[in-house]
Amino acid sequence: MDTVSQLQRQFVDHTTSLYREGFVDDQFTQLQKLQDENSPDFVVEVVTLFFDDCEKLINNMARALEQQQEVDFKQVDASVHQLKGSSSSIGAMRVKNVCVTFRTFCEAQNREGCLRCLQQVNREYSLLKNKLQTLFRLEQQIVAAGGTIPAVE
Amino acid sequence: MAVAAGEVFASGSQELHVLAVDDSNADRKIIERLLKISSCKVTAVESGTRALQFLGLDGEKHSLGYNGLKVNLIMTDYSMPGMTGYELLKKIKNILTRIDRCLEEGAEEFLVKPVKLSDVKRLKEFILKGEAEGSGERRVCKRNLEDDSHCSSSSLSSPSSSSSLPSSSPTHKEACDDDLAASEPYSPTSPLHPSKRHKWLNRD
Numbered sequence: 001m002d003t004v005s006q007l008q009r010q011f012v013d014h015t016t017s018l019y020r021e022g023f024v025d026d027q028f029t030q031l032q033k034l035q036d037e038n039s040p041d042f043v044v045e046v047v048t049l050f051f052d053d054c055e056k057l058i059n060n061m062a063r064a065l066e067q068q069q070e071v072d073f074k075q076v077d078a079s080v081h082q083l084k085g086s087s088s089s090i091g092a093m094r095v096k097n098v099c100v101t102f103r104t105f106c107e108a109q110n111r112e113g114c115l116r117c118l119q120q121v122n123r124e125y126s127l128l129k130n131k132l133q134t135l136f137r138l139e140q141q142i143v144a145a146g147g148t149i150p151a152v153e
Numbered sequence: 154m155a156v157a158a159g160e161v162f163a164s165g166s167q168e169l170h171v172l173a174v175d176d177s178n179a180d181r182k183i184i185e186r187l188l189k190i191s192s193c194k195v196t197a198v199e200s201g202t203r204a205l206q207f208l209g210l211d212g213e214k215h216s217l218g219y220n221g222l223k224v225n226l227i228m229t230d231y232s233m234p235g236m237t238g239y240e241l242l243k244k245i246k247n248i249l250t251r252i253d254r255c256l257e258e259g260a261e262e263f264l265v266k267p268v269k270l271s272d273v274k275r276l277k278e279f280i281l282k283g284e285a286e287g288s289g290e291r292r293v294c295k296r297n298l299e300d301d302s303h304c305s306s307s308s309l310s311s312p313s314s315s316s317s318l319p320s321s322s323p324t325h326k327e328a329c330d331d332d333l334a335a336s337e338p339y340s341p342t343s344p345l346h347p348s349k350r351h352k353w354l355n356r357d
Binding site for chain 2: 031034039042045046049050052053078081082085086089090
């Protein structure tokens with residue numbers, strides 16, 4: 001198997017596992033459909049914006065939850081709500097699902113529950129970031145080696 | 154959830170210009186792409202405040218109608234910090250309703266205060282262009298429209314402002330009390346033209 005085929009194989013496997021393990025959902029597929037020769041880096045750009053948002057929001061949540069005295073759960077919830085929205089928009093399913101749970105703890109004003117969710121959100125965000133960076137790297141390598149990116153059903 | 158309001162105006166070769174409002178960077182980029190792929194011109198802003206600024210409805214600077222940035226459709230995210238999408242649409246609709254009433258009574262355009270020299274220049278060109286294209290009788294009134302927070306009683310312009318308009322052609326000019334800058338519609342495409350074809354689309 002030559003380099004391109006190997007890379008393509010890896011790409012297909014990696015993409016399949018992303019979906020199978022629930023890291024991304026159909027909305028991610030929708031995003032890829034918006035990418036074409038007029039906007040060749042669209043997915044990378046959107047995902048980058050999402051990760052920037054993530055970091056900012058996670059920091060907001062952490063700061064709000066760190067408050068020793070009165071935790072402003074409304075503020076935490078506002079950030080979670082925003083994160084839920086963005087993650088939904090790009091198809092980051094696992095991140096979104098944690099946000100759903102997170103919100104119930106905010107509503108219940110449960111600090112411990114919130115802190116656990118914050119940890120989970122952080123973890124899911126990091127995992128997703130790694131996996132997508134791998135995906136983008138594979139794409140770049142395939143193109144650099146003169147191949148085309150395979151379509152994955 | 155996104156709600157869309159405004160007049161959907163498809164006019165053959167002309168592109169739809171959409172104003173998209175969303176506080177999320179990722180969402181803005183996505184909606185921008187979706188609309189561009191659908192051959193729409195897009196302006197994406199991050200807040201209701203920015204949207205009002207862009208539309209010239211924030212009571213500052215320029216006058217709507219002469220800035221060439223006609224918007225056919227406004228699409229806004231609902232939950233945003235500061236002004237929600239609902240509040241934004243309410244504000245726009247309120248301003249447009251006021252304008253609408255005046256337009257229905259014969260005015261064709263309007264200016265937002267404070268009025269600048271460039272506004273009057275553009276108004277003059279607008280009218281002269283209309284005359285060149287052979288429109289008939291027109292009623293010209295002048296009024297400055299203030300934004301929501303000011304009462305209408307203080308919005309009457311001085312009578313001297315109507316006399317600054319050109320009277321070179323056989324047009325009939327009438328200064329009205331509660332005036333609105335106007336000329337006969339010679340162009341079927343008016344910026345965010347709220348009267349008559351006024352249609353609000355609300356979609357969850």
